[in-house]
Amino acid sequence: MTRKPWNNAQRQFPTLNYAVSVEEACDRADAVLVLTEWRQFIDLDPDDLADRVRAQVIVDGRNCLDFARWEQAGWQVYRLGVRRP
Numbered sequence: 001m002t003r004k005p006w007n008n009a010q011r012q013f014p015t016l017n018y019a020v021s022v023e024e025a026c027d028r029a030d031a032v033l034v035l036t037e038w039r040q041f042i043d044l045d046p047d048d049l050a051d052r053v054r055a056q057v058i059v060d061g062r063n064c065l066d067f068a069r070w071e072q073a074g075w076q077v078y079r080l081g082v083r084r085p
């Protein structure tokens with residue numbers, strides 16, 4: 001992220017925490033929300049991410065993740081607009 005948008009965001013929303021990487025953003029998260037189809041989110045490794053989060057819960061807001069892969073890794077996966085079996 002370039003500094004100007006970063007600084008503007010921090011000025012408008014000073015109580016939020018800002019991260020410089022996807023992994024840092026997931027540190028100690030109670031849930032991970034994927035709300036974009038950017039490659040760095042689609043390519044996340046559920047096993048690598050499991051050690052960073054408090055709870056293995058992921059919400060796929062774009063239905064872009066490999067559902068079976070995340071479930072096999074022990075994650076609770078919620079996909080917006082898709083009924084749970």
